[in-house]
């Protein structure tokens with residue numbers, strides 16, 4: 001069995017401005033590091049299709065999708081919110097990004113891959129039902145989870161979000177859906193300034209103080225996430241794989257190292273093997289130090305293999 005790596009050249013064409021940390025170089029850095037370490041050669045490589053409006057509408061409102069299509073510029077940049085802008089190729093890029101997670105779901109559900117990593121941008125976990133936010137336009141992980149429900153009759157999906165920022169868009173979309181458990185670690189207080197006081201049995205929001213490292217994350221995974229996941233028994237596990245809790249990340253102030261990403265991935269694999277026939281679909285979210293992002297993503301993907 002195998003690990004699928006799903007990306008698309010158009011993810012490089014979404015450019016907000018020359019100095020924006022959410023840059024095309026992030027994708028290139030990950031891919032180059034995978035090649036250099038000989039990991040890329042062991043992966044099954046696929047190009048992501050674009051998500052259809054029907055797939056997006058399972059989690060986003062038709063009005064919102066229409067508004068994004070209408071705002072897509074022929075030239076220049078359109079500002080969607082204080083942190084997120086669209087250029088001429090941004091719509092195409094984000095459609096491929098959502099499509100990657102849909103396609104990954106198809107591969108894993110049809111036993112064509114054990115698990116999958118979607119190397120895509122823009123990220124997705126801050127996008128809510130009807131809003132962009134924090135560099136995100138559509139919520140790719142949510143689109144993938146909804147696809148698993150609709151197309152494959154999956155009854156319970158877990159989302160592990162170890163990005164340094166809370167996956168508030170994902171919470172917005174699945175807060176009232178008993179089929180979804182969200183396990184989210186995040187620096188607090190910090191952007192998006194949500195999640196710390198909305199914890200529930202299925203929305204396991206675990207705020208962590210700045211400078212938390214591997215020890216703190218391991219404690220959360222073992223003492224908070226594991227018992228909840230063992231009780232919930234997910235049939236498939238999605239990962240919002242942000243690498244911005246890395247010690248070197250310039251936007252945040254956490255202390256994770258490459259080995260911690262390997263540990264978290266192995267932990268998730270154990271849960272997936274126990275409850276979900278090993279099914280894991282991981283999708284890139286944040287991570288803004290190119291070197292740290294590439295190394296941490298390699299640790300994560302090598303552990304998936």
Ligand SMILES: [Zn+2]
Pocket residue numbers: 163164165242244285286287
């Ligand atoms: Zn982030």
